[in-house]
Amino acid sequence: xxxxxxxxxxxxxxxxxxxxxxxxxxxxxxxxxxxxxxxxxxxxxxxxxxxxxxxxxxxxxxxxxxxxxxxxxxxxxxxxxxxxxxxxxxxxxxxxxxxxxxxxxxxxxxxxxxxxxxxxxxxxxxxxxxxxxxxxxxxxxxxxxxxxxxxxxxxxxxxxxxxxxxxxxxxxxxxxxxxxxxxxxxxxxxxxxxxxxxxxxxxxxxxxxxxxxxxxxxxxxxxxxxxxxxxxxxxxxxxxxxxxxx
Amino acid sequence: xxxxxxxxxxxxxxxxxxxxxxxxxxxxxxxxxxxxxxxxxxxxxxxxxxxxxxxxxxxxxxxxxxxxxxxxxxxxxxxxxxxxxxxxxxxxxxxxxxxxxxxxxxxxxxxxxxxxxxxxxxxxxxxxxxxxxxxxxxxxxxxxxxxxxxxxxxxxxxxxxxxxxxxxxxxxxxxxxxxxxxxxxxxxxxxxxxxxxxxxxxxxxxxxxxxxxxxxxxxxxxxxxxxxxxxxxxxxxxxxxxxxxxxxxx
Amino acid sequence: xxxxxxxxxxxxxxxxxxxxxxxxxxxxxxxxxxxxxxxxxxxxxxxxxxxxxxxxxxxxxxxxxxxxxxxxxxxxxxxxxxxxxxxxxxxxxxxxxxxxxxxxxxxxxxxxxxxxxxxxxxxxxxxxxxxxxxxxxxxxxxxxxxxxxxxxxxxxxxxxxxxxxxxxxxxxxxxxxxxxxxxxxxxxxxxxxxxxxxxxxxxxxxxxxxxxxxxxxxxxxxxxxxxxxxxxxxxxxxxxxxxxxxxxxxxxxxxxxxxxxxxxxxxxxxxxxxxxxxxxxxxxxxxxxxxxxxxxxxxxxxxxxxxxxxxxxxxxxxxxxxxxxxxxxxxxxxxxxxxxxxxxxxxxxxxxxxxxxxxxxxxxxxxxxxxxxxxxxxxxxxxxxxxxxxxxxxxxxxxxxxxxxxxxxxxxx
Numbered sequence: 001x002x003x004x005x006x007x008x009x010x011x012x013x014x015x016x017x018x019x020x021x022x023x024x025x026x027x028x029x030x031x032x033x034x035x036x037x038x039x040x041x042x043x044x045x046x047x048x049x050x051x052x053x054x055x056x057x058x059x060x061x062x063x064x065x066x067x068x069x070x071x072x073x074x075x076x077x078x079x080x081x082x083x084x085x086x087x088x089x090x091x092x093x094x095x096x097x098x099x100x101x102x103x104x105x106x107x108x109x110x111x112x113x114x115x116x117x118x119x120x121x122x123x124x125x126x127x128x129x130x131x132x133x134x135x136x137x138x139x140x141x142x143x144x145x146x147x148x149x150x151x152x153x154x155x156x157x158x159x160x161x162x163x164x165x166x167x168x169x170x171x172x173x174x175x176x177x178x179x180x181x182x183x184x185x186x187x188x189x190x191x192x193x194x195x196x197x198x199x200x201x202x203x204x205x206x207x208x209x210x211x212x213x214x215x216x217x218x219x220x221x222x223x224x225x226x227x228x229x230x231x232x233x234x235x236x237x238x239x240x241x242x243x244x245x246x
Numbered sequence: 247x248x249x250x251x252x253x254x255x256x257x258x259x260x261x262x263x264x265x266x267x268x269x270x271x272x273x274x275x276x277x278x279x280x281x282x283x284x285x286x287x288x289x290x291x292x293x294x295x296x297x298x299x300x301x302x303x304x305x306x307x308x309x310x311x312x313x314x315x316x317x318x319x320x321x322x323x324x325x326x327x328x329x330x331x332x333x334x335x336x337x338x339x340x341x342x343x344x345x346x347x348x349x350x351x352x353x354x355x356x357x358x359x360x361x362x363x364x365x366x367x368x369x370x371x372x373x374x375x376x377x378x379x380x381x382x383x384x385x386x387x388x389x390x391x392x393x394x395x396x397x398x399x400x401x402x403x404x405x406x407x408x409x410x411x412x413x414x415x416x417x418x419x420x421x422x423x424x425x426x427x428x429x430x431x432x433x434x435x436x437x438x439x440x441x442x443x444x445x446x447x448x449x450x451x452x453x454x455x456x457x458x459x460x461x462x463x464x465x466x467x468x469x470x471x472x473x474x475x476x477x478x479x480x481x482x483x484x485x486x487x488x489x490x491x492x493x494x495x496x
Numbered sequence: 497x498x499x500x501x502x503x504x505x506x507x508x509x510x511x512x513x514x515x516x517x518x519x520x521x522x523x524x525x526x527x528x529x530x531x532x533x534x535x536x537x538x539x540x541x542x543x544x545x546x547x548x549x550x551x552x553x554x555x556x557x558x559x560x561x562x563x564x565x566x567x568x569x570x571x572x573x574x575x576x577x578x579x580x581x582x583x584x585x586x587x588x589x590x591x592x593x594x595x596x597x598x599x600x601x602x603x604x605x606x607x608x609x610x611x612x613x614x615x616x617x618x619x620x621x622x623x624x625x626x627x628x629x630x631x632x633x634x635x636x637x638x639x640x641x642x643x644x645x646x647x648x649x650x651x652x653x654x655x656x657x658x659x660x661x662x663x664x665x666x667x668x669x670x671x672x673x674x675x676x677x678x679x680x681x682x683x684x685x686x687x688x689x690x691x692x693x694x695x696x697x698x699x700x701x702x703x704x705x706x707x708x709x710x711x712x713x714x715x716x717x718x719x720x721x722x723x724x725x726x727x728x729x730x731x732x733x734x735x736x737x738x739x740x741x742x743x744x745x746x747x748x749x750x751x752x753x754x755x756x757x758x759x760x761x762x763x764x765x766x767x768x769x770x771x772x773x774x775x776x777x778x779x780x781x782x783x784x785x786x787x788x789x790x791x792x793x794x795x796x797x798x799x800x801x802x803x804x805x806x807x808x809x810x811x812x813x814x815x816x817x818x819x820x821x822x823x824x825x826x827x828x829x830x831x832x833x834x835x836x837x838x839x840x841x842x843x844x845x846x847x848x849x850x851x852x853x854x855x856x857x858x859x860x861x862x863x864x865x866x867x868x869x870x871x872x873x874x875x876x877x878x879x880x881x882x883x884x885x886x887x888x889x890x891x892x893x894x895x896x897x898x899x900x901x902x903x904x905x906x907x908x909x
Contacts, residue, residue: 288685289704289705292689292692292706293692293702293703293704293705293706293734294685294688294689294692294705294706294707295688295704295705295706295707295733295734297681297684297707300676300677301676301677301681301684302681304677304681305681305682308680308681308682388677391677438649439645439649440645442644442645442648442649443531443648444524445648445649445652446523447516447520447523447524451653454652454653455653456653457652457653457654457678458653458656460677460678461656461657461678462657462673462675462678463657463659465656465657467526468528468655468656471519471522471523471526474515474518474519475515475516475519475520475523477512477515478512478513478514478515478516478517478519479512479516480512481508481509481511481512481515482509482512482513482516484508484512485505485508485509485512486509488505489505489509
């Protein structure tokens, strides 16, 4: 079998369930993300996007189900599963008492091929190079977001999981971010991006999954959706309405 | 192992970049300066020698081992666990290819190194102050005993830190943990006073076990017992702390 | 995998807990040398208070300065619990080699005191017999438990410095020593300070670099758990004003012997000079004072040294004009004879009204007055219930002047 014929599964979610005490959470989510996908995880606030992503990255244990990244179980082989993953979950955080450079160097140490040159590279890529020596406690939300993205792509990951990456970015920042994602996607990086910004997902992602009330409503390619609907927004509204009727 | 080493380097780097670490260094030096001043005052005021050069470091040790060193242990442990948890920065470490066990162990390793550093600092400066200001010469055997006293004091401090780490994984807020730790520390000390016959069994009783190491007839049985007791407490604190840390939802 | 991790955690935790539990058990069954010593002391005290009918305690001390004996004392106390009598004989040797012997006998009816400096035997009869315990267990005393806890806390991790040697016959030898580096510095400072204040007064005055050089001790306990001897040594070092180093040692030795073989013999007073005194009440119940009896004039002489002699320089007069259970009023004045005016630097002359002093007990009155020259004077008056004498004490030693005599005798006209 040649490589082109088999589409490699990069992220596998199997019957993932996690219910919080307040009744919210995710319910029986199964998803496969393939190599090269720029997967848009679309859903309103509180739909369970962040919960799903936290379970995917091992921050939360699922009540049931399993996540495998590049074939390794997150629950059991965490280090192997996360070796080629970069992520940014919920909010872009950094150590306020370390400079931008020191923050990134902390993470760089975990990856054999990532040196200080690469740190400068990602700082350049995210437009943060001029703040290299500054501490994030004086950074704006947008700058913190850029630093968080720099940290996510630092290790040249094969899989990037981003939770609301455009939060706090200005228009210029959004465009730069979109270009960055597209650029990396061309080099076979798989993305899993959550967002509540429909327009942005439409522009960035080639596959889309809609999550609502903790359940996956539908997964389809952007191209297919746009064939049947005037816009992604129309598709989303129709999906949610259908679910509401049921 | 390489991953653990990385985690440890990271934790040590973070610790060293914090203001708290430097406050601790200054506080340690202040203890030595104030201690030496008190000795000089006692000497000229009451005509007492106070201490010879060999005893000054032990005086410093006897003071700090029950006061500022446990305090440092608490501050650093709380910062490393409760603090990072509250700032959500624990998340950015834990989503790297490193297991929680290694992160947990590295954090404790960094705390232990910090306490070791504090002990070394206190040792060096108290020996220097002792030599400069206090009469009578310091023999090599005295020096060896001093090194031993400071070194063996690390173990009970680490056990104490493990206990505080357990607390940081039980209670959420750092301030709660801090007061709980102080309360527990004082409570254990009072219990040790009230039930003086069983005081040895409390996890705070070993803080000045360095005294055992200084005896002329080395009390092997007592040293072994206290060591096993600390080991037991340490294992319990570590395992319980790690279990909670591993279960933590971030 | 997951199962394995949980099992491993549970197993480690259990092992830790077991380690703590078994060590704790071992710790509780094992007694440190200090605990054994404490047990032996308590056991001995309890047996002395219960099991033994009579025994002899010998307590002696020697103080040496640079190896030369400065002072020593030996007290042999014979105690008979059955007959409730005790006899203690003390011999004290002072620095100049002088010896002082004293003797004290006590039973419920009698107390006999004698000292080598005074030829007479002082005998006190108690009628009816007083309540008298010839020996009481110090560990049963009030507050002994608290003292024990404090000592335990201070000793702390030094407990294992007491080494026990068990002999094949079941007897035990305890020994322990602490040198200057092993003594906790705070304790060293406290003991040094105390030593400087206390025992050192008959010794060269140490002024600097005082420290405890060594504390050591040993004890012998026989196979019945009776401590037969206990020796403690405290070695102190310091310099006197001339910079001379003194090593002062204090050795205290206590021995217990003659268990159930001690006889307490009342001193034979036949042919001896005896001063007898009878106390009516067993507990020295305070005799009532009737202040009215003290109305009148009381005097004593102002005596000064002049030309190598004591010379009467004048008279102090205390005139009580009114007295009842609550208040006393009167006048005090000092009069100097002609030619002694130069001694009258503290000459006092004032009227006073004194009130019963609640702290002073019966017969004690305190006053505030203004002297002839306008200065404030305060003090106390004490009426002695047994003797018709008044004690007048001023607050502030300076007021009294040198050679002030506080005892005033009545003037009978």
